[in-house]
Amino acid sequence: xxxxxDQRFRRQLKRRASTERLRERIIMHIPDGFIDGKTAATTxxxxxxxxxxxxxxxxxRLAPRRVPLLGLAAAFLFAAxxxxxxxxxxxxxxxxxxxxxxxxxxxxxxxxxxxxxxIVQCFLFADGGVLALGANxxxxxxxxxxxxxxxxxxxxxxxPGTRGQVAAVAFAGWCxxxxxxxxxxxxxxxxxxxxWPVAFTAMTSVHMAIGVGEGxxxxxVLLAIQRARPDLTxxxxxxxxxxxxxxxxxxxxxxxxxxAVFVAPFACSWPDGLESVAAKLGFExxxxxxxxxxxxxxxxxxxxxxxxxxxxxxxxxxxVIVFGxxxxxxxxxxxxxxxDTHLTKP
Amino acid sequence: MIDDWIGHYHRHRDSVxxxxxxxxxxxxxxxxxxxxxxxxxxxxxxxxxMAMLLxxxxxxxxxxxxxxxxxxxxxxxxxxxxxxxxxxxxxxxGSWLAVAMKSTICLLxxxxxxxxxxxxxxxxxxxxxxxxxxxxxxxxxxxxxxxVLVEEAERMRRARASRTFKRQRRxxxxxxxxxxxxxxxxxxxxxxxxxxxxxxxxxK
Numbered sequence: 001x002x003x004x005x006d007q008r009f010r011r012q013l014k015r016r017a018s019t020e021r022l023r024e025r026i027i028m029h030i031p032d033g034f035i036d037g038k039t040a041a042t043t044x045x046x047x048x049x050x051x052x053x054x055x056x057x058x059x060x061r062l063a064p065r066r067v068p069l070l071g072l073a074a075a076f077l078f079a080a081x082x083x084x085x086x087x088x089x090x091x092x093x094x095x096x097x098x099x100x101x102x103x104x105x106x107x108x109x110x111x112x113x114x115x116x117x118x119i120v121q122c123f124l125f126a127d128g129g130v131l132a133l134g135a136n137x138x139x140x141x142x143x144x145x146x147x148x149x150x151x152x153x154x155x156x157x158x159x160p161g162t163r164g165q166v167a168a169v170a171f172a173g174w175c176x177x178x179x180x181x182x183x184x185x186x187x188x189x190x191x192x193x194x195x196w197p198v199a200f201t202a203m204t205s206v207h208m209a210i211g212v213g214e215g216x217x218x219x220x221v222l223l224a225i226q227r228a229r230p231d232l233t234x235x236x237x238x239x240x241x242x243x244x245x246x247x248x249x250x251x252x253x254x255x256x257x258x259x260a261v262f263v264a265p266f267a268c269s270w271p272d273g274l275e276s277v278a279a280k281l282g283f284e285x286x287x288x289x290x291x292x293x294x295x296x297x298x299x300x301x302x303x304x305x306x307x308x309x310x311x312x313x314x315x316x317x318x319x320v321i322v323f324g325x326x327x328x329x330x331x332x333x334x335x336x337x338x339x340d341t342h343l344t345k346p
Numbered sequence: 347m348i349d350d351w352i353g354h355y356h357r358h359r360d361s362v363x364x365x366x367x368x369x370x371x372x373x374x375x376x377x378x379x380x381x382x383x384x385x386x387x388x389x390x391x392x393x394x395x396m397a398m399l400l401x402x403x404x405x406x407x408x409x410x411x412x413x414x415x416x417x418x419x420x421x422x423x424x425x426x427x428x429x430x431x432x433x434x435x436x437x438x439x440g441s442w443l444a445v446a447m448k449s450t451i452c453l454l455x456x457x458x459x460x461x462x463x464x465x466x467x468x469x470x471x472x473x474x475x476x477x478x479x480x481x482x483x484x485x486x487x488x489x490x491x492x493x494v495l496v497e498e499a500e501r502m503r504r505a506r507a508s509r510t511f512k513r514q515r516r517x518x519x520x521x522x523x524x525x526x527x528x529x530x531x532x533x534x535x536x537x538x539x540x541x542x543x544x545x546x547x548x549x550k
Contacts (some may be wrong), residue, residue, distance in 0.1 A: 033448030069537040071487025079495040126456040224527025
């Protein structure tokens with residue numbers, strides 16, 4: 001029999017937990033109604049191709065022993081997103097984790113894991129739309145995860161050892177967040193929901209800030225796993241193929257198609273090229289005009305063009321700064337030569 | 347308890363809506379969502395019809411109203427933030443209202459379906475729709491262990507909170523990331539045990 005005081009205490013705890021969770025929700029999941037039919041169809045095709053590819057790779061390479069790990073990693077990602085990291089001023093951030101899972105399990109397995117998380121969030125928690133599922137999978141599982149993993153691999157190769165790994169996962173985590181947000185902005189603009197300059201400046205600048213937290217948390221978590229169970233982070237034991245480049249090229253091609261469709265028509269210098277091609281072919285009014293339709297009328301607002309350029313510049317500068325910060329972070333967290341001895345142990 | 351703050355209504359009440367076959371419900375929901383997304387912003391009649399249908403479904407499905415409102419409030423930050431961005435542009439204000447309406451209708455549709463249909467039924471429909479088996483297995487495992495791991499994370503968070511008294515942010519970040527890292531270690535150890543259990547029961 002529970003006493004009244006006990007129950008009151010429980011209620012209090014529950015209330016505190018729920019308000020904490022409300023505050024933390026800064027999500028990239030696009031709900032239904034924000035993207036139109038053509039964007040939904042295009043992203044669904046691209047996402048299906050990417051996930052199909054990833055499933056084939058996983059089926060071919062993954063030992064049967066590690067099949068349950070995919071489901072458990074997805075559940076882990078969901079649970080890890082509930083852990084709040086305090087940021088300044090009462091707000092908090094949480095892990096998104098695409099690059100972290102890719103670093104632990106390999107890119108194809110990570111795409112399957114992220115897709116699973118997105119599907120469950122969509123059908124069980126109504127988080128992210130059903131028609132927008134393709135767009136969300138494309139942005140977060142394919143562009144964010146495979147793109148971030150490519151950056152991670154390049155950096156790991158340049159800087160061997162635990163220190164390089166930590167720096168790489170920090171920088172790649174930031175990059176994946178920003179890349180996914182640029183894609184998301186492109187899709188919103190292509191659908192005519194938000195004008196490109198506004199979508200791009202708002203989404204990218206917000207996610208450049210969020211990405212710092214993502215990179216930092218990914219690096220700290222990877223280091224914690226490395227210290228607790230070094231065998232889990234070593235590449236020999238992972239599901240990761242020794243040469244992931246063939247896979248990455250295919251995901252890269254898919255991502256490039258997406259970027260060419262969603263982002264390129266809006267990037268500053270490109271409309272001219274597209275317009276001239278369209279004029280030559282004689283259908284300029286159909287393509288460019290319909291792509292930037294009525295809601296995008298704000299395109300003419302003075303200063304908006306300047307803001308896009310400034311955001312792109314800030315993004316480039318931010319990438320350089322974050323790269324430097326990632327190196328400093330790894331240097332301060334990892335002692336010289338740490339972890340290398342573990343890897344040689346049986 | 348736990349499903350309360352994850353935000354999923356777990357105690358299924360028996361109702362007319364929950365007794366309908368899952369494939370039918372998912373099909374109707376998909377048709378409603380596709381129709382709503384593709385409808386032109388001026389089709390007020392369509393939106394009103396969908397809203398009526400949803401009210402009807404909520405009433406028949408005996409879903410608590412407060413719970414629905416809470417879910418909507420939880421999921422609306424994206425809608426609100428895009429509203430804020432669009433408010434900066436005078437030209438886009440009209441179309442914004444249509445977008446908000448569309449996404450609210452779609453959101454409510456999914457909330458109603460997901461809270462009147464057990465997840466395993468949804469999975470069975472996905473399987474019948476030829477979704478690859480590996481993906482289904484992964485989704486089923488994730489759904490099964492989701493609540494276990496969330497509870498485990500909550501226990502570890504509580505244990506950490508009752509032992510560390512430092513206010514410094516750096517120390518808290520380190521401690522929290524150790525919690526998350528440890529969660530992954532435990533998840534992968536659990537995966538090994540699950541594999542053995544699956545084999546023992548004749549999997550594959």
